[in-house]
Every structure is written in structure tokens, then in C-alpha cells.
Amino acid sequence: MVNLSVKLNNLIFKNPVMTASGTFGYGIEYNRFFDIGLLGGIIVKGLSLNPRQGNPPPRIIETPCGMLNSIGLQNIGYNKFVSDILPQFDNIDTNLIVNIYGSEIGEFVELASKLNNYKQISALEVNVSCPNVKAGGATFGKDPEVIFVLVSSIKKVCEKPIIVKLTPNVTDIALIAQAAQSAKADAVSLINTITGMVIDTKTKKPFLGNKFGGLSGPAIYPVGLRMVYETYEKINIPIIGVGGINSPDIAIQYLLAGASLIQIGTANFVEPDISLKIIDGIMRYLENEEIDDVSKLVGLAHN
């Protein structure tokens, strides 16, 4: 038997496969397709203190081997999440990770301290790809000093493991990962979507209501993989790989590049039970390669 389980601090993941924020709703929606308790973890849609309407439509458009989205972090807000969603996780045997964001540091901290009280939640994933209102709309995730202050502040109020989700829209992602590590983040996840746009040649205007969107899907996997590989050489905390994974082969590439865990995003829309196929594929790969523990794959692509 091969061991698929992965440890992150005190948390045990039964396998390295999780579902990415914004691509798996609140998890429950997928129960019609398969038993979500079989997953290593579920990361729910980005949550903010107050409900958010999101961006004007159209919000998505398909691009070659990928898609652009400008959802604008539409979500039900903290109150509704803890009253309506959390109780449904009482008996689901997987790690529930809540992806959080705010428009200023205080908002992140308040949300993290409130969520710290709920036993159903295993960890928080901090989405730093959103605009920072106080810093004039620049993205939190682009400034290592801001990341340091943000993560240190959250760590002070929340005992649960803190995962920092990094944006690829920077010059040196490893530098940002190092800032997160210095602030005692427990792990980093990368990558979020890559900024892009599509112009409608009929109207001669940007297609998306928000002009720009985030590129995801198989088109971006080589980029995410390269960033995981680079970051692995610069930090010691675990890396969670995400970006374009839609087959066991790509998932295994991420592990080899240095990811301890992986997340499936856009592929959930196309094949709702893709995660199970990937768990199965990783298992079979390990058996064929006669490797008895998935953690032995991590970082093997490096010298």
C-alpha cells in the first residue's frame, strides 16, 4: 500500500488533492456528483466580512485551453457563511479551508479572528490578489512588506494554519513567498489567475464587464509549475501547487516541482469528479514507480 496522506503542521490531509477557491462553490454543491469527504481538502469561495455583489456581466469567456473570469469575489459574507454553510460540514470528513480576503488589513484580521472560533474550519487561505483600498488599489500580493504586515497581523489573532495564496502577476513570486515565510505563514499556495483580457471585435470594446479577468485552466499550468519550482528553492515552508491541473500527469509534475499538496480549479467545472480521478492516478503512478509515500515525490525535479 502506498501512503497518500500529507501532514501540514498538525493537519492531516488524507491525500494531496484539494479543490481550489472559487471553483468548488461551498463544496456542498458537488455532493450530487461524488462524496466530497474523499478529498484531501476543500477550499471554499473567497469570503469577505460583508456580502459582495461581484462584477458586472459578462464575467467569463473561454480562451484557447483556458478561460478568463472577472467574478469580482461575489460571496455571501461572513454571517451567512457561518450560519448556513458551516453546520453542513459537521459530518464531512475532510479539511475545510476558508479562503479570505478584505480590502484593507483590518478587514482580513477581523475576519480571521472570527473564523478562528469554528471547529469545522481546518485552516485559512489568505487571498492577497485583491486590490488594497488603503494603498490606492494596488494589490496586497505585490508588495513583500505589506504581505509581511498582513500575515503577521493575521497570525496574532488566528491559531489555525495560515496559507498565503500568491498572485503570479509579479516580477519575482519567490520574493513574496519569502515575505510570507518570514511572517510565519504555515504554507503558500500558488498560483492565482494570470491577468488578461479579450476584446470583442464586433463592438470593438473589452468583452468582460470588468475589462480584465484572470486566466485559468490548462493553458496556465507551465507558468504555475515554473513558479512552484522557483519558489521551492527559496523557502522551507510547504507549497501548495495550483494552476491548470486537469490530469494526474500535471498533478504529479507539480509534486515533482516541489508542491506538497495540489489544488484543482477550473477542471472542476468541466469534470465535476476530476479530483477523484487525479487521486486515483497519483496512487497508480506511485504503485508503478514503486514509491511508497507521496511525500517522497515532492521536489524530485530539483538536483
Place this chain on the structure above:
Amino acid sequence: MQTLVLSNDKVANDIYCLKLQKPYGFDYKPGQFLMIKVNNLNEPLLRRPFSIAKAVSSIDIYYKIVGLGTKILSALKNGEYIDITGPFGNNFEIKYKRLALVGGGIGVAPLIGLKNFLDEQKIESECFFGFNTAKDCFVDFGSIATIDGSSGIKGTVIDMLAHLDNSYHVYACGPNAMLSALCKLADEKGFSVDVSLESNMACGFGVCLGCSVNTIKGYKQVCKDGPIFNYTEIIW
């Protein structure tokens, strides 16, 4: 779910009828749709939404070739398999009024299932369908209008609706120009209208939040809160 293709025949200009083997226990309500993965490659990546026109002995879908996905779909042969998810979405609610079904072009597709259902329930309804020319027409019932007069009356589907008053409820699906003309008429004559809307979709079951439409109660998801909406709800 892998589903067997029973037939996939051209029924009008650029319009095909795809018949799929009905999976055991498959149940749907008129107005609902399926998400179809047209091949098992990365291109096109996402599933495509199609209304279920009928699901009596087989699942029937009428589709028009508009791009890569529908082009690939048109090459499917009977005996091959195709992956579907669904049925998704809400359904047409039956109102206790005189009922009229109004469709334009490929928008007629979801109304076929509704007509079928109403007939089964012995509920009377009137059907009005508009096409550009006789070659685009793929239905064999209802009153037809064509822009060039090659079939039925010459004009648009709206030209056949002068008699509708506030005793009517209309179910509509079609191009935006048709829907906005219909809604203008509804405002004048006082009949009510439910429309089946379209939007780009990634998931089809409410998780990507990509298919939003602006309504008087804020953004709603076409795939989950719709595709059927009362027209007064929508901010056009």
C-alpha cells in the same frame, strides 16, 4: 455521464437534432438544460449549455452551428458517446392563464419540450415561431413567420401577436432583439412574459458565478436561478 448518441441529423440550415440515449432514471422539467462536453480534449475547454427539447424516448437537443463547439458536435455519429451533465436550471412554471409560446430561431428549442408537456397535460396553448427563411425552420407545428415570407406570414414573430392581451401569459426564447420587442409589446398590452435567457457558462450548476444577469434584486445566476426569468425582473 457518458451517453450514447442515437442520431445526429441536420434538420434545417445549420441546425441539427441530436438524440441521446436517455440514462436510467433521467428526469427533466421543460426549460431545463444540459451541459455537453463536445470532445474529450482541452479545446474547446468548457462544456456548452443546450436546452433539452424533449426527453420522452430519447433526450433530444436542437442546436445551431455558431462556433467551434457546435461544429464539433455536428460531426458526431450514432454509436459514439458524449459526456453530459445535468439537467440543470429552473423550469417553465405553468400559469392559469391563456398560454402563448413565442420563439425565434434556435430559441424555439426549449419551447418544444414545453409544448409537449402542455399537450400531455391537456393544457391548451398557442405557438408562434419566427425564422429568417423557410430553410431555418425546424418545427412542424405552430404559426410561422419568416422575414422573407418563404414560409408562413412575411414578417417577424411579433407581427403575429397583435391579439395578445392581459389574459395571456407568454413563454419566450430567442434573440435579444426579439425579446426586447416582445417585452415592449407586453408593457403595452398587459400580458405577462417568462423568458429563457442565455449567458456564457462554465459550470452550469451555480459554483463558478460566471453566468450572472443583472436583475432588480441584484445579480442572479442564469444557470441556477434561471434560465427562466419573469421579464420584469431583468434589467435589460
